[in-house]
Amino acid sequence: MQPLEFSNGTVFSEGRHIYTISAAPGHRVYGERTPVVDGKEYREWNPNRSKLAAYIANGGKVLPIGKCSNVLYLGASSGTTPSHVSDMASEGKVYCVEFAPRMFRELVGNCSPRPNMMPILADATKPSEYQFVVGSADVVYEDVAQKNQADILADNMEVFGARYGMVAVKARSEDVAEAPKAVFRRAEERLKERGMRILDARSLEPFEDSHEMIVVEKA
The missing domain is CATH 3.40.50.150 (Vaccinia Virus protein VP39)
Structure with missing residues (x-):
């Protein structure tokens, strides 16, 4: 996953998909995908829902x-x-x-x-x-x-x-x-x-x- 150009360093992209690094690992909010990469849990961010x-x-x-x-x-x-x-x-x-x-x-x-x-x-x-x-x-x-x-x-x-x-x-x-x-x-x-x-x-x-x-x- 490559970071987008944001200073907060927590928004990442993989192709057309957007992710944030979860501040509450293990907890989903709306059934989002939560892949783990290098020990960090990411939450897929759906632009149709946000x-x-x-x-x-x-x-x-x-x-x-x-x-x-x-x-x-x-x-x-x-x-x-x-x-x-x-x-x-x-x-x-x-x-x-x-x-x-x-x-x-x-x-x-x-x-x-x-x-x-x-x-x-x-x-x-x-x-x-x-x-x-x-x-x-x-x-x-x-x-x-x-x-x-x-x-x-x-x-x-x-x-x-x-x-x-x-x-x-x-x-x-x-x-x-x-x-x-x-x-x-x-x-x-x-x-x-x-x-x-x-x-x-x-x-x-x-x-x-x-x-x-x-x-x-x-x-």
């Missing part, structure tokens, strides 16, 4: 999550992608915010073997609800399917002092009638208005329809 993996599979090169990063993950769902973020930030923390109680129950179970993953039942549009738990973050990652996705990211970055942000913009959640490209451009412009510099903006098709990953740095 927008962040789709971004990497589509050539995304800006991944500001390092080994010691504290990551605020908004819209953690059951914890599939957050578990791979947990692998990358193996010496940091991954604060997993999820609003839906049913998904939160699954998230709690997936966090249990991973001491660096912290499940938080809260609304991502109200960072004051979990500010006392998180304190600060280096990176905010957002996968929240609702309106004003750019502002949700910017608000959380400001509250938690994050330098970097990633948001998987779902066009249909912003406006079902408007062309996705117009939605994406508006989200990018809004992030610039909020003091962000766009580091990368990349379609997630064919893995995710009408989605774009935007990576930003606080200017």
Whole structure:
């Protein structure tokens, strides 16, 4: 397996397959393959099940999550992608915010073997609800399917002092009638208005329809 060009040193490729080094060997989250190479357990990362993996599979090169990063993950769902973020930030923390109680129950179970993953039942549009738990973050990652996705990211970055942000913009959640490209451009412009510099903006098709990953740095 050869490492991709990411500084965290935990994302690897083998042909078209993507892997992270498991931070919790022996534990699968969604039935993923876990080959062992040179004594290390790797977890195959399915881009059809993860927008962040789709971004990497589509050539995304800006991944500001390092080994010691504290990551605020908004819209953690059951914890599939957050578990791979947990692998990358193996010496940091991954604060997993999820609003839906049913998904939160699954998230709690997936966090249990991973001491660096912290499940938080809260609304991502109200960072004051979990500010006392998180304190600060280096990176905010957002996968929240609702309106004003750019502002949700910017608000959380400001509250938690994050330098970097990633948001998987779902066009249909912003406006079902408007062309996705117009939605994406508006989200990018809004992030610039909020003091962000766009580091990368990349379609997630064919893995995710009408989605774009935007990576930003606080200017």
